[in-house]
Amino acid sequence: MLNETYIKIKAKVENISLIRVCVASFLSNTNITLDELQDIKTAVSEAVTNAIEHGYENDENKNVEVEMKLAEVDQMVYYWVKIVDKGVGIEDIELATTPTYTNKPELEHAGMGFTIMETFMDEVQIDSAVGEGTTVTMTKKLKTIKS
Amino acid sequence: MTYTYDVNKQKLKVILDEEIDVNSCKTLRTIIDGYIMKYSPKVCELDLEKVPFMDSSGIGFIAGRQNLAKMLDCKFVLINANTNIKRIMQMYEKAKGSA
Numbered sequence: 001m002l003n004e005t006y007i008k009i010k011a012k013v014e015n016i017s018l019i020r021v022c023v024a025s026f027l028s029n030t031n032i033t034l035d036e037l038q039d040i041k042t043a044v045s046e047a048v049t050n051a052i053e054h055g056y057e058n059d060e061n062k063n064v065e066v067e068m069k070l071a072e073v074d075q076m077v078y079y080w081v082k083i084v085d086k087g088v089g090i091e092d093i094e095l096a097t098t099p100t101y102t103n104k105p106e107l108e109h110a111g112m113g114f115t116i117m118e119t120f121m122d123e124v125q126i127d128s129a130v131g132e133g134t135t136v137t138m139t140k141k142l143k144t145i146k147s
Numbered sequence: 148m149t150y151t152y153d154v155n156k157q158k159l160k161v162i163l164d165e166e167i168d169v170n171s172c173k174t175l176r177t178i179i180d181g182y183i184m185k186y187s188p189k190v191c192e193l194d195l196e197k198v199p200f201m202d203s204s205g206i207g208f209i210a211g212r213q214n215l216a217k218m219l220d221c222k223f224v225l226i227n228a229n230t231n232i233k234r235i236m237q238m239y240e241k242a243k244g245s246a
Contacts, residue, residue: 013170020166020200038200038231045202049169099242108176108207112239116203119238 002070002077003029011052011062011085019048019066023081026068030077032142039120040079040140046113047083047136053104055087055134062087077142086133093126148175152186159188164197167205176208183215191216196227205232206239 007022009015020041027037048064056062065084070077090096097118102111117124121138128134150161161179165171183191193212195201209225216223228236 013168013173016168016170017166035231041200042202042231042235045168045200049202049204053169099245100239108172108211110203110206110210110239112203112206112235112242115238115242116235 002072004069005067007066007068008063009048009066010060011056011058011064012060013049013052013058015064016045016048016052020045022066023068026070027079030070030142036140036142040081043117043120043124043138043140044081044083046116047081047138050113050136051083051085051087051134053107053109055085055089057088059087079140079142081138083136083138084133085135089130089132090126090128090134091130093128097126148178150182152182152188157186157189158192159183159186159190160192160194162194162197167198167201167208169202169204172204172208176211179212180215183212183219183221187219188221190222190224192224192226194226195229195232198229198232201232201235203235203239206235209236210239 005026007019009019023041023044024037027040048066051064052058067082069080071080095101097114099115100111102109117138121140123139125137126134148161148163148165150159152159159182161182163175213223
């Protein structure tokens, strides 16, 4: 393991930008490209937004946990991130991950969060149980070897 | 965010200069809609050159302003979007087209 970190934030939308800064800082010692960094920041931003807006329905007393790891395999660097909420959970994951589907159209949600995660990351796994919460785990292989 | 309104051309130009996510959208939406309602412009131009980051919240935000402009018979124009923003918007257009 090259590095790992764990962050717990209050479920406040103001904290989403904080997580993006943490992602950038965590990856700053790699030779990551700007495109790769932008992809990861966007995917993590989507997952944390979902946790706050959908998982906790903006209940600021709840917490979102973000765990990140960097690992080296055969001189390649892999970024791994897990976003955990203990909120309402997702009833139908297939429906929730359908592009443009949103259960909050009145809030101008585009329903593209999971599509963006799946496009920008190499692997996305969603584990969810109604009433228990949702865990999104994502992995991306970075193109460059470690610095 | 700054804005200008050209009375002769009836053109509202809004220059955004911050990250667009679910948090910033809340404020931006209210302010920009206020400008559109106040001026009822013929053209509304949203300049994204100074926007360093946008996630899918920005898609809904842009689509919402487009819809409002359309309702008021106003031409909505998006300019200077960076590669990442263009990519996200294209992804949405494609998904919408095949939905």
